[in-house]
Amino acid sequence: MQIRIECTVPELPGNWVDLSDVWTRRETTDFYAAAIAGNDEVTFPLLQSKLTAVHLHLADGTPVTDVALLFERFDDLDVRLARWLATNIMDALQRMLALGEAQRRLLFDGVEIAARKKTQTPSAT
Numbered sequence: 448m449q450i451r452i453e454c455t456v457p458e459l460p461g462n463w464v465d466l467s468d469v470w471t472r473r474e475t476t477d478f479y480a481a482a483i484a485g486n487d488e489v490t491f492p493l494l495q496s497k498l499t500a501v502h503l504h505l506a507d508g509t510p511v512t513d514v515a516l517l518f519e520r521f522d523d524l525d526v527r528l529a530r531w532l533a534t535n536i537m538d539a540l541q542r543m544l545a546l547g548e549a550q551r552r553l554l555f556d557g558v559e560i561a562a563r564k565k566t567q568t569p570s571a572t
Contacts (some may be wrong), residue, residue, distance in 0.1 A: 449499050450543075459528050465500040466539055467504045482533060491518045503528060519540060520541065 448469070454462035470478075474493060498514045505511060505523040521529065527561035 450539050452539055454528065454531055456527065456531060458523065459504075459531065462503045462528060462531075464498055464499075464503065464532065464536075465546075466536060467497045467499055468543060470497065470540065470543070471558070475544075478540070482537060487521075490533075491521070494518070503532070 449465040450466075450505060452464050452466060454460070463536050468478050474497075479490055480486075481493070495514055495518055498517070501512060501514055501517050503511050503517060503524065504527045507523070509523075511517045511520060523530075
């Protein structure tokens with residue numbers, strides 16, 4: 448599966464990426480640490496393996512639809528679009544993690560609710 452992330456900034460129309468929704472814990476941790484540190488040597492290869500499709504425009508208007516080419520030309524993106532991409536990938540990862548947490552809460556809350564609803568059997572005396 449994939450997650451489509453569309454840029455809704457009015458000045459940057461027609462930009463989007465498709466991101467894989469399958470990430471390991473290690474990949475997520477590595478991505479966050481590298482993104483915060485600004486370490487492109489880690490983030491670029493990881494994103495290149497996780498982006499399944501792209502349609503982004505360079506600052507001069509040239510469309511990029513090849514994932515590998517995106518990272519070769521990354522420095523030619525409008526800085527707002529580069530920032531949008533990084534921020535929204537982090538947001539998408541947070542939403543994926545939150546979905547897992549919501550499912551966990553639903554599962555365990557359901558168990559707790561079911562346990563409270565059990566009626567006690569009267570004891571025979």
